[in-house]
Amino acid sequence: MQNDKVQIFDTTLRDGEQVPGCKLDTNQKLIIAERLDLLGVNVIEAGFPISSPGDFNSVSEISKIVKNATVCGLTRAVKKDIEVAAEALKFARMPRIHTGIGTSDSHIKFKFNSSQDEVIRRAKEAVSYAKNFVDDVEFYAEDAGRTDNAFLAKVCEEVIKSGATVLNIPDTTGYCLPEEYGAKMKYLRDNVKGIEEVILSCHCHNDLGMATANSISGVINGARQIECTINGIGERAGNTALEEVVMILKQHPYLNLDTDINTKLLYDTSMMVREKMGMPVQPNKAIVGANAFAHSSGIHQDGVIKNRETYEIMDPADVGVDKSSIVLTARSGRAALAYRAKNIGYELTKIQLDKAYQIFLKFADKLKEVKDDDLHFIMKDVNKYSKIAMA
Ligand code: KIV
Numbered sequence: 471m472q473n474d475k476v477q478i479f480d481t482t483l484r485d486g487e488q489v490p491g492c493k494l495d496t497n498q499k500l501i502i503a504e505r506l507d508l509l510g511v512n513v514i515e516a517g518f519p520i521s522s523p524g525d526f527n528s529v530s531e532i533s534k535i536v537k538n539a540t541v542c543g544l545t546r547a548v549k550k551d552i553e554v555a556a557e558a559l560k561f562a563r564m565p566r567i568h569t570g571i572g573t574s575d576s577h578i579k580f581k582f583n584s585s586q587d588e589v590i591r592r593a594k595e596a597v598s599y600a601k602n603f604v605d606d607v608e609f610y611a612e613d614a615g616r617t618d619n620a621f622l623a624k625v626c627e628e629v630i631k632s633g634a635t636v637l638n639i640p641d642t643t644g645y646c647l648p649e650e651y652g653a654k655m656k657y658l659r660d661n662v663k664g665i666e667e668v669i670l671s672c673h674c675h676n677d678l679g680m681a682t683a684n685s686i687s688g689v690i691n692g693a694r695q696i697e698c699t700i701n702g703i704g705e706r707a708g709n710t711a712l713e714e715v716v717m718i719l720k721q722h723p724y725l726n727l728d729t730d731i732n733t734k735l736l737y738d739t740s741m742m743v744r745e746k747m748g749m750p751v752q753p754n755k756a757i758v759g760a761n762a763f764a765h766s767s768g769i770h771q772d773g774v775i776k777n778r779e780t781y782e783i784m785d786p787a788d789v790g791v792d793k794s795s796i797v798l799t800a801r802s803g804r805a806a807l808a809y810r811a812k813n814i815g816y817e818l819t820k821i822q823l824d825k826a827y828q829i830f831l832k833f834a835d836k837l838k839e840v841k842d843d844d845l846h847f848i849m850k851d852v853n854k855y856s857k858i859a860m861a
């Protein structure tokens with residue numbers, strides 16, 4: 471059976487860049503956009519052109535250099551926004567305007583002091599207007615996660631009639647449970663006339679740590695685009711992490727869903743975004759964190775040394791990480807010590823290993839991690855008692 475393709479819509483340069491302290495200049499954005507294109511993302515959301523002259527310029531310059539991906543610009547459901555986005559995107563090979571409006575009761579009442587009918591009118595008008603400039607128009611129903619499904623279906627049906635090609639169903643506040651978000655996608659598939667003509671898109675925020683799970687639930691229930699960012703950066707607790715959803719689909723082939731991403735570039739791309747945005751990644755971050763392929767407890771290390779698959783469900787090389795690492799701490803055992811000693815040239819006999827391990831434990835109780843330099847020191851001490859063979 472042929473796998474279904476899930477489009478990867480990267481919004482690192484728009485939703486990701488909204489984070490305080492992550493602001494990029496046009497040159498930095500161009501470098502990241504070029505890398506995203508190489509990585510194989512299908513859509514690059516390059517910015518929000520009306521928001522500032524700098525953002526306009528970035529979207530325009532990115533449009534000129536991107537070779538493969540669709541380039542997308544965000545707008546509100548406002549004519550001027552749409553005109554400005556169209557102008558910024560005019561050099562793109564494949565331009566997309568991403569327009570929309572809040573649909574939840576809370577947005578309609580508190581943000582717009584408006585009504586459901588008026589929101590539908592504005593949504594239709596925005597999509598029809600955007601169609602004057604580009605063929606590819608994505609509509610977002612902001613706060614769809616907290617929008618009543620029947621009303622959401624009505625909005626979706628109307629914007630499809632107006633020409634929307636993609637329907638973005640954002641869980642803007644990161645509130646939904648995976649089951650609930652998946653059920654929302656299924657409800658739209660079952661109840662919106664014309665839904666088979668458009669792509670349903672997941673756009674999940676991570677306020678409760680469920681952005682990735684929600685996006686996967688969305689595609690299991692029929693969505694075929696995921697909006698995400700490198701390292702999961704984004705407003706508040708962030709967006710869905712691109713590297714996570716891509717690897718989940720790759721590691722679960724029975725879902726029959728895959729992406730066009732060259733996964734071997736994931737780690738380097740993550741490093742590039744950290745460096746350019748000055749936004750570090752927590753060590754225990756899935757896929758790209760410093761500890762994602764590091765083993766430190768004795769039981770795990772012994773298993774991984776015997777066979778990597780005992781404690782690793784993916785090959786680090788698949789995401790561009792050289793190899794798994796065996797970290798020496800006070801929780802490590804003899805197998806790890808022998809392995810690391812061998813890596814730096816010491817082949818230990820059983821008696822030497824016992825001696826080395828006693829010295830090692832004293833070091834390890836004092837240090838957070840025993841490094842190669844410490845190991846050389848330990849081996850000198852062992853050598854006082856017996857000659858160590860060089861590997
Ligand atoms: O989270 C959200 O709802 C958004 C939209 C503007 C697409 O980022």
Ligand code: ZN
Pocket residue numbers: 485640642673675
């Ligand atoms: Zn968002």
